Amino acid sequence: MKLFYPKSVAVIGATKKEGKVGYAILKNLLKFNGKIYPVNPKYDNIFNLKCYKSVLDIDDEIDLAIIAVPNVAVPQVLEECGKKGIKYAVIISAGFSEVGNYELEEEVKNIIKKYGIRVIGPNCLGIMNTHINLNATFSKIFPPKGGVSIVSQSGAVLNAILDIAPLLNIGFSKVVSLGNKIDIQESDLLEYFLEDDDTEIIVLYIEGLKDKRFLKVAKKVAKKKPIIVLKAGRSEEGKRAAKSHTGSLAGDDVVYDTAFKEAGIIRAKTFEELIDLIHIFSTQPIMEKNEIGVITNAGGFGVLAADACADHNLKLANFEKSTIEKLKEVLPETANITNPLDIIGDATPERYEKATKILLEDKNIHGLLVILTPQEMTEPLKVAEILANLKRDKPLITSFVGGVSVKGAKSYLRKHGIPAYITPENGIKALSYLYKYSLIKVKEDYDPYLDKIEKEFLKIYEENKEIIKSLLDRPNEYKAKQLLKLYGFDIPKGYLAKSKYEAIEYAKKFKKVVLKIVSPQILHKTEAHGVIINPDDVGEAYDMLIKNALEYGKRKNINVEIEGVLVEEFIDGDKVELIIGGKRDEIFGPVIMVGLGGVFVEVLKDVAFGIYPITKDFAHEMLKSLKSYKILEGVRGREGKDIDYIIETLMKISVFMNIHKEIKELDLNPIFVFKKGGCIADARIIC
Incomplete structure (x- = not known):
């Protein structure tokens, strides 16, 4: 891509005035391994380079235009670029949609579309490629070469990362400030980085996505190269109460978090954690198994490390017999040769070296945490130097616990490519990230059963378009259930009664009944006292529901249209109540929620989310992430419930929501789940 590997660059808006953006960009480009063409009608030359009035005056092919004009x-500059045949441009200039100037931004979009120009920006810092000394930004910092490619919506965040990087031995490949993202999006860059040999790790700073391809592309890329993201701008708007449980619980940040998990992206919660993750992945190999070793000169911190393993899905490896024999030769008799390995408080640098070498050679150990606490004979800096010089092919993380006496040693370790933490817990957490990524790489995305569901549902949709259209016209519970029934979902037997006499006749078909008001305006029937279970007098119950609905309308000052009363068979038996919901996100598409009903969703908010397509494995992961999952498995003598039924329902609902683009929100609450099978007891659709 000539965006990152241009042979010639035009700087449009170059200037001799120090402090101006056009001056800084041109100055930064002077070390570029290619041709540079300043463009500004005010000058004949800048930095001893011939200056042109327009790109059209340059008698050479231009691969990349950097635009820094008012x-x-x-628009005029882009027109000239288009006529010149320039295919890549970076618009540094600000003053577009970020300040409400949408018309000007739209004009720019039309021009680049007209000429087929691919654009970064506007309102951005620029781009870098360290491998050809391309610094097409106005940043003072040009990082060392390395394998990290970073894309950021914030120039300030980008600069901060680049400034910190040399302290941690982090090198960069490509650096991109995206700005307003009128053209090139994150997915375009991810696809490029996937094939870029100089990119080993991808880092994203995101404030918001416009990119509907992001999830699909990120899933593919994350299997080959780690993607680390810091998502800022957590929106409260998305968390405001909506018309359904799913709408109120699936806030903006929840959806992003779900998307990142499903794509296999490693998410940093804070800027500090982002730096930490960049350091870990750029300096350490991936850990294929979760069995680790711990070395410490303080037993208590070894115990804390062991506790942290339980929190982060890591295990303390069993030492090989040969490892134990070797350790006996180099450690004092008082040393207890177990994992964590306590090499005693008087451990010298030489003892650290011997113990570390032995554990790195153990085939049962796939990652190592070395803990040091400052003692009189410890010599932290010397230990740091020894660890930095060890040959290894496994992750090595350190925890030098202390302050002043270990400060220099930790700094030395970080500069030489070894993460150093103040606590053993953070060291264990670092190793866990390396293991988690190994699971992402082997995760299977294709699910033949999901494919089968999609084919069946699309056939049903094609064969029943007119019926479906009528059922989605002003949907109520009855229509929603009839639609779900069409797709093979289990629902209770029931009838829509238009009069109390019909209600009485329908009720005779069942031993026990439940009566529910049916009205497009009443979304939450309990608020309107719109449900009566197994009444003694069905006729009276019918009249009561009508009365309650009309009174609800008066209280809410809305015109309640009553379409009848749903008379359904009352479902009894040993069951668990579940909620499954769907919400359509404008970027990611159908977002599916699952959780146990009642207090679990209302108070504890014990729910899990997934984004279409939901595979069988991911549906199971969603369920297992619930605190209440043990209830589904069966506790205290109660039989477990049909988890396979729930998994299948989640998969089917994700496909259902994807097919029906007109459905904005869906609530199935409750779904009754039995030992075998289940049924949807209540359904609500919002179009």
């Missing part, structure tokens, strides 16, 4: 001049 915003109102950008």
